[in-house]
Amino acid sequence: MSEAARPTRVLVLNSGSSSVKYQLLDMADQSRLASGVVERIGEKGDAGREGGDDGVADHAAALRRVAGELAGRGLGLDSPELAAVGHRVVHGGTRFTGPTLITDEVVAGIEELVPLAPLHNPANITGIKVARELRPDLPQVAVFDTAFHATIPEAAARYAIDTATADRHGIRRYGFHGTSNAYVSRAAAALLGREPSEVNLIVLHLGNGASATAVRGGVSVDTSMGLTPLEGLVMGTRSGDVDPAVVFHLARVGGMGTDEIDTLLNKRSGLLGLGGVNDMREIGRRMAEGDERAQLAFDVYVHRLRRYVGAFTAVLGRVDAVVFTAGVGENSAAVRAAALAGLDGLGIVVDPVRNAVRGSAGRLVSAESSRVAVAVVPTDEELEIARDTYALARG
Template identity: 60%
Template sequence: MTPVLVINSGSSSFKYQLLDMDTERTLASGLVERIGDALGVARHTVYAAPTDGPAAAFLDATRTRELPIADHTAGFGVMLEAFESDGPSLTDSPPGAVGHRVVHGGARFFEPTLITPLVEINIDELAVLAPLHNPANLAGIRAARAAFPDVPHVAVFDTAFHQTLSPAAYTYAIDAEIAASHRIRRYGFHGTSHKFVSDAAAAFLGRPLSELKQIVFHLGNGASVTAIDGGRSIDTSMGFTPLEGLVMGTRSGDIDPAALFHLSRRAGMSIDELDDLVNRRSGLLGLAGSNDLRDIRAAIARGDERAMLGFEVYVHRLRSYAGAYLAQLGGADVISFTAGVGENAPAVRAGALATLGFAGVEIDPVRNEAPERGIRIISTDASAVTVLVVPTDEELEIARQTLGAARP
């Protein structure tokens, strides 16, 4: 068995997953949250081995505890106690490596990177580009390195997959000296998911990744779309921050910056108020009153006009990017949908591609509506473009990249 522990650390919580990379099966997972509050919560789940069939994980047992958790170091102590009491024991079988999700690697990190004190300094220095994420990621790294000092730790960056963007794709048309001095450019995010899905699509279809032109829609509360040519990201909807691009759960996506200038001058809104507006009070929440597509679809069924408009704006933006990326790629072989909305909302998938018949895209309504799970084709047999639903697994992708970087 080759166990790899994956850590996804936030400012007041962290998720973890232990995988056996010989079978790519999840052995255990958990969540430690409300770190720093009077009472924290720790949840640990152990998975039983399958008795037959593919090496999939089956739920065995979950235990939840409530206790004070002062900081990330204390949180890792709670996690280690859960592994020892509920299994699998990390004392008997310690991880061969620990992988860490890091949101922003700037233009410095373009591959999974062994963590050293210098790498930590760089992650900290890049926090100016992701102040809500990189400091939290770094806190998890430091706590994990203290807990597992004798194993390699690897940083896997959300931005790394998009380091293949050309200068024409990542450059903003503002004063070049100002942009360079403040590192303002398009970086892209969700790269781990886009890589996993594009690789999985090629493997599922039995076609070389290098020969495929793909469009991947990662649609969750945060949402992005990427054009991938031969396994390389050539364009992506998120930019300097995860705000740019598609309409999301609470984020506006693309907006004329002058609208914000107008709100500042005429409504007296501060920078912080504008930040809160476009990041936390916009998107589907701002348009339809909810950031949950299930609520919005239910409201549409009741005839709610606000919900109808919100859904139409959401889908309109998806179509705009689909058309743009068909042009950037010169056509597509595969279009994939992933993440919570992408995997579970047939109406979104159908709406996003409804006008792409000119490009040979044909959705099969029965396949699209089928309540299936797992990777599957939802286009017709006659469709010139294969349309897939591909469940993402960012933890597995991080584990794969971690194992590859950790091995000499």
């Protein structure tokens, strides 16, 4: 087949625990042809029926709905212009350290990693299986959230517990948001007019989930999330770092079971636990009204950010830019300003005028006097997955 006749479209699927997000991209010009989401999968809908208001009972039904929506736009999965399907998979463990062409053996390998990501990998697997049924002739590629962090050295990846126990149960730092970090690291280097291999970055991915990553020359060398996405920064509903003995204390003194503690730390903590709401925009509104809980939530949030910026500055030795991305990172000037305030000793100075400007493109918000650039770079995980998928599918 001639180069001009090759199919160039890639369908990106992100099968979450209760939703399926999709984008169809044409890699000839990296344009988006379609996107959408099917939500509330398996929830009770009207009159107690399964599937929520949309009547989607499970992920298989949701993916078939996606296929129907695309067909209704003349972009069906049977199109000869579709080159491949790319799947976001949350956990690849130590086995999957790059984009991987999906086979039965690969699916089995992802299933073996379910204990490390019980909320996410099962849904990812369902998406893969249904997509393979719908188009068994197409290359299907798994792109793993953890893969970008496979380069973290052992000194940063290891927890200081008995190594035999750790190895037996796969306990180590894996890191997440890797697809976002890969995209943002390259985009930030381009914004600075340099090659990724030339720059050291601290990437702050701040959404409902949040992580910090130290990137040296385009390679992850440390990150805040660990065995699971619970460790590290304060998040929308997750606690981030806590003394591990908190778990024992809650069990022994509070009489709480492991599932109850899991729910507390993952779903009832973070901004929600401190401030009563998990949306940073609402936190800001309540702060303006004098809400002390909201102010505390904000203060704890930015204090944790500052700790990681300082720590990762030490890890990297030299920092060329601090990069903010994802919903909060891209949109909250207050978080950016507060997190980096007073760090002029580290060469980090935010320009208040530049920082206040909103925009959809990558931009610098640091002062002219700042030795370290401060950048806002919108992430695009779907495009990153599509690029990886297309490159692997083409061989």
